[in-house]
Amino acid sequence: MMGNTEAVTREEFTCDKAPNFWSDPRSKSVWHTPRPSVVIGDLPPSTEVTSSFHGGSCHSCFPDKQSHSINNNKQIFILGDEFLPPKIGARGRCCPVMRVHQGSFDQHKQVLLFHLRGKLRIRDGSILVIMLTSHLMKVGFHKYQSEFKSFASWARCLMPSIIVMPSIAPFNTGHDLAHLISVSHLFHSLQGEFLGKGPVDNDMSYVLWRPLY
Numbered sequence: 001m002m003g004n005t006e007a008v009t010r011e012e013f014t015c016d017k018a019p020n021f022w023s024d025p026r027s028k029s030v031w032h033t034p035r036p037s038v039v040i041g042d043l044p045p046s047t048e049v050t051s052s053f054h055g056g057s058c059h060s061c062f063p064d065k066q067s068h069s070i071n072n073n074k075q076i077f078i079l080g081d082e083f084l085p086p087k088i089g090a091r092g093r094c095c096p097v098m099r100v101h102q103g104s105f106d107q108h109k110q111v112l113l114f115h116l117r118g119k120l121r122i123r124d125g126s127i128l129v130i131m132l133t134s135h136l137m138k139v140g141f142h143k144y145q146s147e148f149k150s151f152a153s154w155a156r157c158l159m160p161s162i163i164v165m166p167s168i169a170p171f172n173t174g175h176d177l178a179h180l181i182s183v184s185h186l187f188h189s190l191q192g193e194f195l196g197k198g199p200v201d202n203d204m205s206y207v208l209w210r211p212l213y
């Protein structure tokens with residue numbers, strides 16, 4: 001599981017505790033593929049994708065299908081997979097969500113480029129939150145982290161004033177230990193990044209390190 005080796009081979013990978021990509025009825029009310037005549041980069045036509053927005057507008061968060069632009073303001077975009085619901089928020093107060101079934105970083109790049117070549121504009125100061133849980137479980141933490149860094153550099157080259165950050169989506173119980181280890185590793189790596197950044201400037205600031213007398 002170390003280095004750039006995948007945790008399991010793609011052929012062996014199963015994640016039978018993952019939610020069904022289409023089980024949430026809202027997945028039918030968001031933009032999705034496969035659909036005839038839509039080609040996303042060099043992804044196979046069978047690639048399963050949903051996005052709560054299309055053409056720079058969100059069409060999915062009002063009950064009466066009213067749409068609102070997501071191009072004019074900073075947004076928190078969430079890029080994920082079947083572990084995320086197809087939309088988050090309602091009535092114009094939403095986070096645009098883009099999902100690829102068991103999606104990899106490369107697939108997400110291609111879907112994002114597809115939307116950017118259309119009418120989507122991502123404003124400066126927007127945030128891309130990345131939660132590719134299934135991919136993390138498939139490739140293991142080390143490869144995931146390396147791919148995340150490369151994805152973040154690519155995105156910042158394209159849009160220098162955005163923030164790209166990793167996160168972990170909620171997941172259900174019952175996953176294989178190998179999968180949970182990858183999630184735990186990412187979780188602790190995220191925790192570790194923020195340790196040591198508190199208002200402590202020397203060892204003696206810690207209570208237990210102070211001389212008792």
Ligand SMILES: [Zn+2]
Nearest residue numbers: 058061092094
């Ligand atoms: Zn919306």
